Amino acid sequence: MAFVVGVNLALAFSLLGLIPSLLNKRFELFFTLHWWAVGLIFISGVALLIAYPAKALTNPVFFLKFMALSAGLLITRRLQHSVSGQAANPKPPLGDQRSNRIPTAFVMLVCWVVTIGAGRFLAYTHSVLLASRYF
Amino acid sequence: MEQALLTFSHGTGIFDFMHSPWGWPVAESLHFFGLSLLIGTVGVFDLRMLGLGSGIAYRHLHRLVPIGVLGYLINLVTGTMFLTSAPDQYLYNPAFQTKLGFMLLAGCNVFWFYTTCSTEVRTTSDSLPVSGRAKLIGTVSLLAWCAVIVCGRLITYYRPPYHWCFWC
Numbered sequence: 001m002a003f004v005v006g007v008n009l010a011l012a013f014s015l016l017g018l019i020p021s022l023l024n025k026r027f028e029l030f031f032t033l034h035w036w037a038v039g040l041i042f043i044s045g046v047a048l049l050i051a052y053p054a055k056a057l058t059n060p061v062f063f064l065k066f067m068a069l070s071a072g073l074l075i076t077r078r079l080q081h082s083v084s085g086q087a088a089n090p091k092p093p094l095g096d097q098r099s100n101r102i103p104t105a106f107v108m109l110v111c112w113v114v115t116i117g118a119g120r121f122l123a124y125t126h127s128v129l130l131a132s133r134y135f
Numbered sequence: 136m137e138q139a140l141l142t143f144s145h146g147t148g149i150f151d152f153m154h155s156p157w158g159w160p161v162a163e164s165l166h167f168f169g170l171s172l173l174i175g176t177v178g179v180f181d182l183r184m185l186g187l188g189s190g191i192a193y194r195h196l197h198r199l200v201p202i203g204v205l206g207y208l209i210n211l212v213t214g215t216m217f218l219t220s221a222p223d224q225y226l227y228n229p230a231f232q233t234k235l236g237f238m239l240l241a242g243c244n245v246f247w248f249y250t251t252c253s254t255e256v257r258t259t260s261d262s263l264p265v266s267g268r269a270k271l272i273g274t275v276s277l278l279a280w281c282a283v284i285v286c287g288r289l290i291t292y293y294r295p296p297y298h299w300c301f302w303c
Binding site: 001002003005006007008009010013018019020024026027029030033112113116117119120121123124 | 160164168172189192284
């Protein structure tokens with residue numbers, strides 16, 4: 001999770017101009033590692049959900065986390081596509097339009113901060129804690 | 136030592152904040168955000184030194200390091216808040232002790248980098264690899280910070296007295 005959030009924060013900082021843009025084909029391997037890490041998050045998340053289904057599914061904070069995580073990953077996917085489709089598409093990609101950069105970076109930061117916060121607050125906001133009979 | 140830490144946290148108001156309804160989760164969220172900043176900046180720079188993203192300038196990614204330092208400082212502050220609010224849960228916790236060991240290793244590694252090859256890395260051409268020493272430093276850094284994260288996660292499962300520190 002730290003790696004996924006970290007890479008997305010690095011992308012957000014590059015959109016904000018703190019470092020020269022990372023949105024080029026050379027960053028492709030980082031995207032690949034990023035998606036492998038997302039796979040790990042998915043597997044561990046499903047395992048936790050199977051272990052404590054009631055704790056998660058009766059907690060609105062879980063759904064908030066899920067929405068923020070999905071939104072963050074969607075933005076990353078669009079940024080990656082905008083890089084890989086640069087040669088074929090004559091339109092400026094998502095991260096390249098000046099008017100898009102700062103709002104995109106801002107939304108990314110908000111999504112990941114909400115994901116982290118909601119994830120931590122899950123442990124303190126549940127009202128039901130029934131362990132699954134599978135564990 | 137325990138009493139000194141508790142006295143410090145009571146005197147500074149940290150104890151009251153951490154034992155308020157939302158104090159601990161807020162501190163934990165900030166702690167996780169700090170480590171994400173650290174991994175996303177320092178980790179990405181380490182991976183670049185190991186050869187990922189050939190063509191991305193080392194000096195450009197190195198500009199992320201101050202943000203990583205900010206993340207580390209956030210972790211230092213929130214970590215101190217955890218330690219001083221419940222010192223008995225950390226001082227005798229083998230996971231916490233191991234975590235501190237790896238943080239020390241990472242710190243020494245950073246010192247080694249900046250005293251031996253930081254200038255060489257920043258001036259290396261974008262498409263060329265860095266020296267073997269720089270790659271070793273990058274590897275140690277990545278492994279050390281991953282170990283810090285794992286040990287940090289295990290702290291809650293080695294809280295005294297359930298899994299007491301067998302070497303204490």
